[in-house]
Amino acid sequence: MTAPVSVHNATKTFGAFTALNDVSLDIKAGEFIVLLGPSGCGKTTLLSILGGFQSPTKGRVTISGKDMTGVPPAKRPTTTMFQDYALFPHMKLRDNVGFGLRMRGMAKAERDEKRSAFSISSA
Numbered sequence: 001m002t003a004p005v006s007v008h009n010a011t012k013t014f015g016a017f018t019a020l021n022d023v024s025l026d027i028k029a030g031e032f033i034v035l036l037g038p039s040g041c042g043k044t045t046l047l048s049i050l051g052g053f054q055s056p057t058k059g060r061v062t063i064s065g066k067d068m069t070g071v072p073p074a075k076r077p078t079t080t081m082f083q084d085y086a087l088f089p090h091m092k093l094r095d096n097v098g099f100g101l102r103m104r105g106m107a108k109a110e111r112d113e114k115r116s117a118f119s120i121s122s123a
Helices: 043-051 093-097 099-103 108-117
Strands: 005-014 017-027 058-063
Touching: 005 043, 017 043, 017 058, 093 099, 099 108
Parallel strands: none
Antiparallel strands: 005 017, 005 058
16 A cells, blocks of 8 residues: 655754754655665654654644644554664564554465565565
């Protein structure tokens, strides 16, 4: 399932430091995007706001037109895969990747079908 995602004038400050300044972004359903920029430019802050791990100081996030700004991570139709080794060590790679789908109640057969479409293999 894909959905349109919009960030509307998102700003995030930490005390006097502005980590994200008035960012707006529209992602169409099914579209893939890449965030590029130097260290400290706000990429991780933006992703944390999209995932619900942080709230914007100003602005809002919508998914499928629904305001998600105050919705906690577990209640959002999003999944986060951290770039470091913050995986569940007792799970295989495919189980870590499918964890969000499992938490949303998707049956194992359907998760496996979606996984096979991307040819994820575990080492």
